[in-house]
Amino acid sequence: MSDKLLFKDIDEPGLATIDVYKRRGGYQSLERALKCSREEVLQNLMDSGLRGRGGAGFAMGRKASFLPRGTMDKYLVCNADESEPGTFKDRELMQKSPHMLVEGMIIAAYAADANRSFIYIRGEYQQQAEILERAIQEARDAGYLGERILGSDHSLSLVLHRGAGAYICGEETGLLDSLEGKRGNPRLKPPFPANQGLYQGPTLINNVETLATVPHIIRMGGGEYAKLGTETSTGTKLVSVSGNVQRPGNYEIELGIPSREIVYGLAGGPERGREIKLWFPGGSSSPVLTPAELDLPYDFDSMAKAGSMLGSGAIIVVDDSVSVVDVALKLAKFYRHESCGKCTPCREGTNWTVKMLQRVESGEATPMDLDIIASVQQQIMGNCLCVLGDAMAMPVASMVSKFRGEFEAHIEARRAATGLGAPLAGVGV
């Protein structure tokens, strides 16, 4: 189908090798970009309206333009730490089309005038790291990396760096500390990485999918790319659909199509006889939405307007056989485990939220605990150096507010079943 950009030929045998990739038109965008000035390439990225695919959705071209001019060492870092629960799009891209990422990085580094680049890949992606390492070596041998690439004034080194298992290293400043060989604790912002990032130098950090889109933007032209999708959410997006659906997997969609089409049309919807109870539109950190909101267009603004976010583009579907209490507890435990412990609201907030949800689970809680859970989430949000705490607070708060009846009914049922006490008057009916 012609509407695929990133997933065109994705299952072509041998696409991970430079020969097949070049036969499929690979590295032509790089040659074209290097014939233009840096400003022209940057302008194309800005015109494309491409928004970061890692979660925050910040305009990629603008971010690249923030890097100061000058002759100091500048860095491009590709965030391949993909650890957001439910997200697995970068994995498929890196594993099947690693050269697309490498080509995108060389072009992005040219636009930002960066001369050193790194891919920070999560430690668990061992097989993907091996594939990428081979691809980088091939690109180096072909003269696409190194000094004076293809005779231009652009020089770039590229190092693949494997992490060792920490969700927090997907946060850009935590990633930088980890890449500098430290514990992956986030830094205070500002200064932003564009001014003081890796080794205190100007640094551009982008997600795998964002960088892999760059060659397509150069091939099509920024203006042409911007015609895809909606006005403020341009282009195509890889969506990872998982959970209670019949055909979980990665799908490339044009932004702005109805969410229902992704969940039911592409992923097949829940098993027969099951109904969707709730869904996460953008990874486990996004506030949950109800089935009624499946008719919303899937783009950055519509999800934000609905009180949630597009995030990394990971849709997790939960059907009516699952208790919302279990989902909330599972998530809270994950964020408690992954909190780095630097900021008190997150370290303590995640811990106490788990304890309170365990009380709910066992039936020891009262409906007042639900109010306390909600207020704790409010006190986490916006009070830490990074958004890991918010990433738990947002979905948990949304579950407690949207499914409060179910939480109360659960407490009541557990109380009755375990003989913890008399039913509370007027609760959970």
Added chain:
Amino acid sequence: MSVARYDHGSRIPGWDDAVDLSKDPAEVPDPATMPVPAELRAAIEAAMAKYPDFRSAAIPALHAAQDLHGWCSPEAIEQVACVMRLTPAYLTAVATFYDMFATQPVGRHAVYVCTNISCSLRGADALHSAMQEAAADDPDFNVRAFECLGACDIAPMASVNGVYVGPLEVSDAETIVAQLRAGEDVLPEKQLLRRACADPGARS
């Protein structure tokens, strides 16, 4: 000594181990007296050469040491410290932060069962119990529940010595253990790398 407030167990192993305050902190090991296996030294020096700041090689160096020793033992940490000219404390601080570094001895077969949200919706907890049962009492196995491994399309799944396999049935647990014991390729037909993209439009 127990600290009740943190009884959930910190993600940082050993954080509440008592420190012997009568001892001086360990210094950077002396290369003249500290034997370091040649291949480990070569791997660490190669990693250090890749970065503008040699400290960036801390994680690659610890990976190399763990591959050699099976875990980040005090000896392994000291060898890395010796080559990198860093204190053992610095490297211990790094090693304890990351889930993939073992600061206690573990079995040589790492089986990470993803028990995060998408996998648990498809039966990961039962799979994890089955895996633990299948490998019970065998010190060669390191079966543990792991956070989202980024393969929710093959949920429930596991990473077996770095190889992703899924979707798994509870009955696959016995097979995985048997195949690992026999030194065979694990569930070849269920390995992620052989899986085609789910997007029908991507099939040309």
